[in-house]
Amino acid sequence: MERKAFLKQCGKLCLGGLLAGELLQSCTGTYFAVGSFEQNQLVLNKSEFVISANGKNKFRKYVLLRHEKLPYPIYVYRLNDNTYSALYMECSHNSCELTPHGDFLICPCHGSEFSNVGRVLNPPAENDLRSFKINHDNEKIYIQL
Ligand code: FES
Numbered sequence: 217m218e219r220k221a222f223l224k225q226c227g228k229l230c231l232g233g234l235l236a237g238e239l240l241q242s243c244t245g246t247y248f249a250v251g252s253f254e255q256n257q258l259v260l261n262k263s264e265f266v267i268s269a270n271g272k273n274k275f276r277k278y279v280l281l282r283h284e285k286l287p288y289p290i291y292v293y294r295l296n297d298n299t300y301s302a303l304y305m306e307c308s309h310n311s312c313e314l315t316p317h318g319d320f321l322i323c324p325c326h327g328s329e330f331s332n333v334g335r336v337l338n339p340p341a342e343n344d345l346r347s348f349k350i351n352h353d354n355e356k357i358y359i360q361l
Pocket residue numbers: 307308309310311312323324325326327328339340341
């Protein structure tokens with residue numbers, strides 16, 4: 217095989233691999249959890265993050281929480297067993313609802329990106345996302361509104 221044809225084929229394989237990875241990531245789906253509203257806080261069971269399969273537990277990276285009192289959902293991200301973030305999914309640029317994309321959030325309106333702790337990664341947004349204070353015990357996460 218000639219060098220040019222070889223490089224062209226390698227490029228196609230790399231591109232195919234990247235696209236397949238993106239497709240698989242987008243197929244994992246977004247999970248909406250059900251929380252309860254108690255004393256000005258949203259309460260979420262930690263079990264909402266658990267995926268049981270073949271007797272083994274895996275964990276979702278994040279769940280979305282909707283509540284009738286809030287026009288936008290909350291993105292609750294599991295950083296580890298004892299650390300979570302809770303972000304309001306309203307873009308700080310011009311109030312569009314953000315779309316979760318694994319470890320980060322993307323704005324469909326003008327393309328701003330935010331990290332899983334709400335920091336701006338890409339403009340035009342200049343301000344971080346609104347985040348909520350969280351407490352938790354062994355079973356539940358308490359999101360202060
Ligand atoms: S509203 Fe989100 S980037 Fe403009």
